[in-house]
Amino acid sequence: MWKGRWAELFGNEYPIHMEIGMGKGKFLMEMAKAAPRINYVGVERYSSVLLKAVQKQEELLLPNIRFLCIDALELPEMFADGEVGRIYLNFSDPWPKDRHAKRRLTSPRFMKVYDQILAADGSVEFKTDNMELFDYSLESIPASGWKIEMETRDLHHSPYAAGNVMTEYEEKFSSRGNPICKLIAVRERMK
Ligand code: SAM
Numbered sequence: 001m002w003k004g005r006w007a008e009l010f011g012n013e014y015p016i017h018m019e020i021g022m023g024k025g026k027f028l029m030e031m032a033k034a035a036p037r038i039n040y041v042g043v044e045r046y047s048s049v050l051l052k053a054v055q056k057q058e059e060l061l062l063p064n065i066r067f068l069c070i071d072a073l074e075l076p077e078m079f080a081d082g083e084v085g086r087i088y089l090n091f092s093d094p095w096p097k098d099r100h101a102k103r104r105l106t107s108p109r110f111m112k113v114y115d116q117i118l119a120a121d122g123s124v125e126f127k128t129d130n131m132e133l134f135d136y137s138l139e140s141i142p143a144s145g146w147k148i149e150m151e152t153r154d155l156h157h158s159p160y161a162a163g164n165v166m167t168e169y170e171e172k173f174s175s176r177g178n179p180i181c182k183l184i185a186v187r188e189r190m191k
Contacts, residue, residue: 017086
């Protein structure tokens with residue numbers, strides 16, 4: 001178990017940034033290549049999807065990347081309080097039916113998990129092309145005790161576009177002409 005000892009695993013004290021629902025890991029690997037002084041952890045619950053990322057990482061051998069095949073709800077078992085610096089949620093499954101709302105990665109249930117493992121000044125960065133999920137998140141995140149620090153409904157044509165690294169889904173959806181929404185959330189009150 002590496003809970004509370006991720007710095008030991010990476011062999012340095014660099015901040016840990018995490019993508020939850022990383023899919024095949026394109027975003028995470030590009031980020032890790034560009035920022036060698038950040039440690040990246042990819043979380044994906046399906047091993048069949050994660051396998052593609054593992055195969056790519058075997059070619060790239062980036063020293064600052066690790067993968068976890070778990071459900072995000074299990075994160076507090078794997079990370080000490082405040083051990084993570086930033087969480088990325090990219091094109092999370094929308095779960096459109098009301099009865100499945102608690103499965104959405106921006107629902108209060110998941111925001112509570114992020115509150116536990118994120119550092120006091122940590123942030124959650126969320127991108128989606130799904131307007132309904134974005135509208136839902138703009139309500140559920142503040143209702144969970146967070147504030148929305150930045151939001152846009154057309155990331156690629158906004159001042160926030162500079163430095164944006166596209167995910168696999170982002171490439172697919174933006175090539176169809178879908179505008180990409182993004183928000184950044186931080187705690188309402190510093191812990
Ligand atoms: N982030 C990638 C991208 O933007 O290209 C993949 C997006 S894909 C639509 C969402 C991924 O999140 C799926 O691979 C799914 O298995 C994963 N996922 C959904 N809920 C999860 C959870 N609770 N814990 C871990 N992974 C989850």
